[in-house]
Amino acid sequence: MTNEQRDQVLRRVAAALTQVIHPATGEDVVSSGRVRELDVAEDGMVRFRFALQADDPGTLVRQARSAAERVEGVERVKIDISLPSTGAPMKKGAARAGSVPAPTPNSGLLPQVRRIIAVSSGKGGVGKSTVAVNLAAALAAEGKRVGVLDADVYGPNVPVMFGERRQPQVSDGKRLVPLEAHGVRLMSLGFLLQPDQAAIMRGPMIAGILKQFIEQVEWGELDVMIVDMPPGTGDAQLSLVQTLRLDGVVMVTTPQDVSTGDVLRGIKMFEKTNTRVLGVVENMSGFICPCCGERYEIFGRAGGLRLAGQTGVEFLGEVPLEMRVRQGGDAGVPVVVSEPDSPAGEALRKVAARVAALLSHGDTEARR
Ligand SMILES: Nc1ncnc2c1ncn2[C@@H]1O[C@H](COP(=O)(O)OP(=O)(O)OP(=O)(O)O)[C@@H](O)[C@H]1O
Ligand SMILES: [Mg+2]
Known part of the structure; x- marks a missing residue:
């Protein structure tokens, strides 16, 4: 075969x-x-x-x-x-989704934030920000208190994807007040850095600045914070993971083999730092023609599924390539808000529901 x-x-x-x-x-x-x-x-x-x-x-x-x-x-x-877990202690070193003990609610840098998850991939341009923004908007629409932290200093585009270009205000307590769009609290390092400043910073420097930055933001109480990570698996990502003490990561890939090879390296990096990989989303999987509704497999097939099979990480779903996803991103209205029942909107809402379920499962485990 x-x-x-x-x-x-x-x-x-x-x-x-x-x-x-x-x-x-x-x-x-x-x-x-x-x-x-x-x-x-x-x-x-x-x-x-x-x-x-x-x-x-x-x-x-x-x-x-x-x-x-x-x-x-x-x-x-x-x-x-x-068989279902009996609550017995897990083997040391197990770091895969479904086999790691669920994390306790986040008590590190941001005690008012119950869960911090990142959206990441090994590669640029696969749709991390798109997935992050839509996950956030979908969870907010379900009544969750959600924040998005744009940690991509190299190309912060979360503000554009939320249609928010204002400068954040400074509160009486001299802290930055997050902007709010589509029910999501939002902060981007891009608000504070000059465009060429990011390029000259090394990874650990970025993480240090980001740490200070996070502490200076009035996030308030959040059920979940979604961190839009910069592309790659280098120093910047590693330091970020360690600084933020993530509760989980959603990996994004396109169906192409190249991309899945990169994301595999990404998964390994997270496993090394004992960060729970919640699962993988295959983005741009098949193009749905706006004229006839037919689906064309532009980037090959089943990359995400195969990857999930190889690594034992859960397959969270596939999001088709659709013009309205990009248009929504450019116009500042995530597709789960503008067209929740479109194929991509529905796919992204399903991913959000699964992520919420995985995180709340963590809550029950943590209470045991
Ligand atoms: N499913 C999709 N259908 C159509 N367009 C998409 C889809 N997913 C992402 N895009 C578009 O592809 C481009 C890249 O997506 P995005 O910015 O989310 O990727 P990224 O992984 O965050 O990139 P970077 O590595 O630069 O941060 C954007 O213009 C976005 O609107
Ligand atoms: Mg991005």
Whole structure:
């Protein structure tokens, strides 16, 4: 079987598994995170791990198996079932999503912020800021108190994507007041730096400045802060991760192999620092033609799924390439606000819901 054929089978299996629904919750077994590490071997053997939850009916795994077996091109199906956690201590050094102990609510730099997550990738231009901004707007629309910290000093574009170009005010306590757009509190280092200042700073310097900067901002109480990271896996990212004490990271990739290679390095970097990788989002996966609604696979297929399979990190979903996503970004209205029911809007809202679920799962674990 060629790689192309494997990708096709992988996609078909993933689609078939999304039809397997938990009878009580109405969630499918893929987006609820039960199916993990999905992979197809050259000989047509499909393999995945099924993370069984405490209240799952026994038939769910059987249904998943027969859904996968019915897919064209599948020769055999092997499922590794992992049982629900009993709360026993985790093995040292485990740093993958689903295997790391959930973090306690953030108590480091920003005690009023319950969770700090970053949106990152190994590579530039894959849609980190787009995903960060839409995640934030979607969570705010669900009633969460959300902040976005634009940590991309090299090309801060969060203000534009939120349609906010004003200078932040300074409060009586001599602290910066975040701007607010689409229900999201917003701060960008770009407000304070001259454009060429960022280019001459080394990574650790940036993290130091950012730390001071964060402490000088009146964020108030937040349920979640989303940090839009600069591209790459260098010093700047590493120092940022250590400074911010992240509760989790959402990795963004495009389906291209190059991009997934970069994101793999990114995932490794986060694992080394014991930062929980919440999952991977495949962005720009397929172009939806505005005229006919047909989908074209411009950047190849299934990169994100394959990556999730290789690394054991959860696949959080795929966001199609759509003109309105870019237009929304340029116009300062995230697509989840302007067109929440468009394919991209819906995909991004699903990712946001999954991220919220992963973070609140952390809350229950932390209370144990
Ligand atoms: N799904 C999509 N459909 C259409 N356009 C998109 C999509 N995702 C991102 N874009 C557009 O691609 C460009 C790059 O996206 P974005 O700025 O979010 O990437 P980035 O990873 O943050 O880049 P950088 O590394 O420069 O920070 C933007 O113009 C954005 O509007
Ligand atoms: Mg960006």
